[in-house]
Amino acid sequence: MGSANRISFVAKVAVTATFAAGAAFAVAPTASATDGNKVFNCLGQYFKTSWQQTCGSGGAGKTGTYHSIGTCTLETDNSITLTRRQGENYTYAGEDCTFNVSSVVTEYY
DSSP states (O other): OOHHHHHHHHHHHHHHHHHHHHHHHHHSOOOOOEEEEEETTEEEEEOSSOEEEEEOTTOOSSSEEEEEEEEETTSOOEEEEEEEOTTOOOOEEOOOOSSOEEEEEEEEO
């Protein structure tokens, strides 16, 4: 193998390793949710721009209406209102915010 080919091969290996390492770093971070207030075991959880209403283990503590408001930065807040049965533990996504979710408040009525 000539020196020009050897250098080319080494360069390809280095570039491939760099892309592989970059892909690993890009995929590795997993966003964790921040919890809002909990009402009868149900709450809002939020990430950077998305949020959801969910209930913990055992589901909703009471049958009724759960209303969650996602507070968005620099835009109108988004909300979701759900009637849940006692024990229901489905997760429902709220409408995403464009820039940032700063909190989620959940009410029961």
